[in-house]
Amino acid sequence: MSSQENSEENLLKKQDPAHGAVAVADDPFADPGLPPHEARQQDLDERTAKRSERTVALFFTVSMLATIGFIACFVIFPVDKVISVWPIGKVSALNFSLGLTLAVALFFIGAGAVHWARTLMSDVEIADERHPIQASPEVKAKVLADFKQGAEESVLGRRKLIRNTMFGALAMVPLSGIVLLRDLGPLPEDKLRHTLWGKGKALVNMNTGEPLRPEDIAVGSLTFAKPEGLEEHDHGFMNEIAKAALMIVRLQPEDIKDKRELDWSHEGIVAFSKICTHVGCPISLYEQQTHHALCPCHQSTFDLSDGARVIFGPAGHALPQLRIGLNDEGYLQALGDFDEPVGPAFWERG
Numbered sequence: 001m002s003s004q005e006n007s008e009e010n011l012l013k014k015q016d017p018a019h020g021a022v023a024v025a026d027d028p029f030a031d032p033g034l035p036p037h038e039a040r041q042q043d044l045d046e047r048t049a050k051r052s053e054r055t056v057a058l059f060f061t062v063s064m065l066a067t068i069g070f071i072a073c074f075v076i077f078p079v080d081k082v083i084s085v086w087p088i089g090k091v092s093a094l095n096f097s098l099g100l101t102l103a104v105a106l107f108f109i110g111a112g113a114v115h116w117a118r119t120l121m122s123d124v125e126i127a128d129e130r131h132p133i134q135a136s137p138e139v140k141a142k143v144l145a146d147f148k149q150g151a152e153e154s155v156l157g158r159r160k161l162i163r164n165t166m167f168g169a170l171a172m173v174p175l176s177g178i179v180l181l182r183d184l185g186p187l188p189e190d191k192l193r194h195t196l197w198g199k200g201k202a203l204v205n206m207n208t209g210e211p212l213r214p215e216d217i218a219v220g221s222l223t224f225a226k227p228e229g230l231e232e233h234d235h236g237f238m239n240e241i242a243k244a245a246l247m248i249v250r251l252q253p254e255d256i257k258d259k260r261e262l263d264w265s266h267e268g269i270v271a272f273s274k275i276c277t278h279v280g281c282p283i284s285l286y287e288q289q290t291h292h293a294l295c296p297c298h299q300s301t302f303d304l305s306d307g308a309r310v311i312f313g314p315a316g317h318a319l320p321q322l323r324i325g326l327n328d329e330g331y332l333q334a335l336g337d338f339d340e341p342v343g344p345a346f347w348e349r350g
């Protein structure tokens with residue numbers, strides 16, 4: 001239609017109030033009204049509606065399968081497995097599979113809901129006049145009624161397949177979060193109460209990596225040791241050494257005041273945990289005249305000639321002692337684990 005014809009038509013409309021378009025010409029913001037309603041295929045044909053229902057159910061089912069896949073990937077893939085995914089490159093198999101399956105599970109819940117709303121829920125256009133923000137009791141009652149009507153029109157009661165699969169998908173998605181709780185790690189059980197030390201474990205010099213003989217420990221020296229077999233490149237080395245680190249000194253046997261300490265020593269050589277019982281700093285200072293070991297963090301001081309009891313500072317209790325002896329080859333060895341858990345406040349006994 002040419003512009004000339006357009007202007008002629010507008011002129012006609014203005015001149016003809018019965019035409020109903022006079023307001024359009026005078027008010028460009030006039031409500032154009034709703035377009036004529038077109039019934040959907042699903043409203044006209046039950047077979048089409050049934051097909052849409054199956055599609056929605058399929059989407060929810062895919063979501064459920066993806067959630068099961070999420071759990072399976074969590075169990076199957078080790079943390080350190082790496083795979084190559086185009087075009088991203090090398091990625092953690094566990095992270096990639098968890099992200100992918102969770103995304104699929106959530107996407108298909110959304111896709112199912114959207115498809116359901118577009119094809120099967122009520123398709124009636126509703127005009128709602130603007131009204132004050134503060135709703136009147138009548139409006140609230142109407143909203144409630146509309147809500148109930150919406151619930152009825154969602155055909156949940158009639159489309160049981162959709163309802164059941166949707167509830168299944170929604171119920172299963174939180175399982176992903178529950179499974180992830182396992183990443184908080186296994187329960188420590190009694191691991192915090194035990195170290196790598198045990199009967200027959202040789203004492204190995206922490207610096208040289210050599211097993212220690214009694215003659216390697218001079219009076220007045222401070223030697224740090226670890227259990228044989230524990231190497232720096234081992235998986236979990238830091239966790240293990242944080243519990244098993246050992247501090248060895250040699251005293252004159254007659255200087256040892258505590259009877260049990262003397263029994264657990266070998267020729268005046270005593271072995272105590274290197275981990276401070278305050279908040280776990282490694283003890284590194286030793287004063288040979290007084291036999292005091294000092295923690296550099298908050299100056300807790302332990303008397304190594306008297307059961308490593310605390311004589312100063314905030315530490316709550318004595319350093320655990322390791323019972324030692326000699327093996328057949330003349331090397332120092334442990335005769336058991338520490339007599340109590342090593343380390344700080346967790347083990348405070350009040």
Ligand code: FES
Pocket residue numbers: 276277278279280281295296297298299300313314315
């Ligand atoms: S950690 Fe040793 S005194 Fe605080």
